[in-house]
Amino acid sequence: MTTPPADEGTAAAAPPPGCPAHAALPADPAARSDAGVARLAGAEHKSDPMGMYARLRAEYGSVAPVLMEGDLPAWLVLGYRENLDVVRTPNRFSRDSRNWGSYRRGDVAPDSPLLPLVGWQPLCAFLDGEEAERLRSAVTDSLGRLDRRGVRRHVTRFANQLIDGFAADGTADLVARFAEQLPMLVMTQLFGMKDEYGPSLVEATLDLVRGSETAFRSNEYVVEVLEQYIPLKREQPGHDIGSWLMAHPAGLSDEEVLQHLRMILVAANENTTICIGNTLRMVLTDHRFRASLAGARMTLPDAVEQVLWDEPSTMVCPGRWAVGDTELGDRQIKAGDMILLGLAAGNADPEIRPDLSVPMHGNRSHLAFSGGPHECPGQDIGRAITETAVDVLLARLPDIHLAVEDKELVWVSSWMSRHLTALPVAFTPRRPSPSAEVPAGRGPGLPGAGEAAWSAGQGVGEREAAVAGQAGAYAAAAPRSAAAHPAPPPVPASAPTVGAAPPVTSRRRAPRRSLWRRFTGWLSGR
Structure with a gap:
């Protein structure tokens, strides 16, 4: 079970065990303000993400504790060099999410919105x-x-x-x-x-x-x-x-x-x-x-x-987990902690870009495509x-x-x-x-966009x-406006072929039990 998420602007009733976000703050809730707990799914990040990164950098330095959906703890890497350190040392920070301590401890709910993003799959x-x-x-x-x-x-x-x-x-x-x-x-x-x-x-x-x-x-x-x-x-x-x-x-x-x-x-x-x-x-x-x-x-x-x-x-890329206890940006990282790459924050790190108005012409050393x-x-x-x-x-x-x-x-x-x-x-x-x-x-x-819609009889829902x-x-x-972009047309009864391939039919098929479907089965209650 996850710790129940706190209402916006309130602290959680009890921090998850070993939570870096809570551990980095004063133990006594009266000794800190609620603004100290940075929630990446909160209003501050949605309205002014770069402003929030600057605040966290001023308060914590190059690595800051944050809370994800369900108050799951993680470390957000704000420093440029620290981001490179993480992506270039897979022996310390693994891409394999089976190392995730919160998941191993049972802190991640089966319907957590994080699972589709970080749940392990046999991909490179x-x-x-x-x-x-x-x-x-x-x-x-x-x-x-x-x-x-x-x-x-x-x-x-x-x-x-x-x-x-x-x-x-x-x-x-x-x-x-x-x-x-x-x-x-x-x-x-x-x-x-x-x-x-x-x-x-x-x-x-x-x-x-x-x-x-x-x-x-x-x-x-x-x-x-x-x-x-x-x-x-x-x-x-x-x-x-x-x-x-x-x-x-x-x-x-x-x-x-x-x-x-x-x-x-x-x-x-x-x-x-x-x-x-x-x-x-x-x-x-x-x-x-x-x-x-x-x-x-x-x-x-x-x-x-x-x-x-x-x-x-x-702006923020999930997907590194500490293989063992280690240190990053003067923070003590425990084995299994989730590390979030702050790509936008790292690109704006004053250590490498003291003046953001100076053009970066010809410089490809940004973090937009990660690294390592x-x-x-x-x-x-x-x-x-x-x-x-x-x-x-x-x-x-x-x-x-x-x-x-x-x-x-x-x-x-x-x-x-x-x-x-x-x-x-x-x-x-x-x-x-x-x-x-x-x-x-x-x-x-092919029908044009909006000329046909998926029907409930085709397995929608x-x-x-x-x-x-x-x-x-x-x-x-974040989802685009559904009104601006209608649902795609149904699979045609005789779709155009890829080369000489047989047509893609619109009949309902038996559920695929591939690794992808087994992983996402929880989404539909199966």
């Missing part, structure tokens, strides 16, 4: 040592074979198609109509899928990370597509990520291939979506930023790196998609500007991330490009907001 992101190296080498080698010019061609093509969809309107929401659409459309091409799968996977993954009532079915759709994709690619390999992953000397099983492909899809989509939105906002709201681009004093890659320093897609043996393997893809997307948009709509005041933009924050709900812009209406193809938002044979491994950290960003 949840392993250390030889097995992690085997799986990760297959992923990194496969991603490393991509032709960057080819990636940029795909981005340019789909970016132009998306822009053609709203160019004549003179207004658009760049989050809903551009940033949230583009990454998945590109990823399906890098997987060697036909165009027709892009729109449906865009809608399914958006619904999945929103954690809506149809999220469970959306995840099932993604899995069904990959289940068809894998045997086809084993029989007819191509020049794509999936084929390379299956042919890798590491010898991944079909289940390992499926789960890692799913991790790549969801992680790349969510992380890059946020990065595109943040980069566009900075270009549109900071006049010095855009002037530097126009005057060639800063390149677009420089601009993206600046955004990764100032607004990393993932578990550093994000797909970061170059994310950079290429973001840089090319922004470049194409600014070239097509050179007078684009924000349609509201910067202060009117709405942000949604979770304990891990912060992103825009919308980015409304205005520009001079323009004709679609002469080479316009079928708009990327629609594919032959089970809530699943979890994503696998490190992908979970990115995908667990």
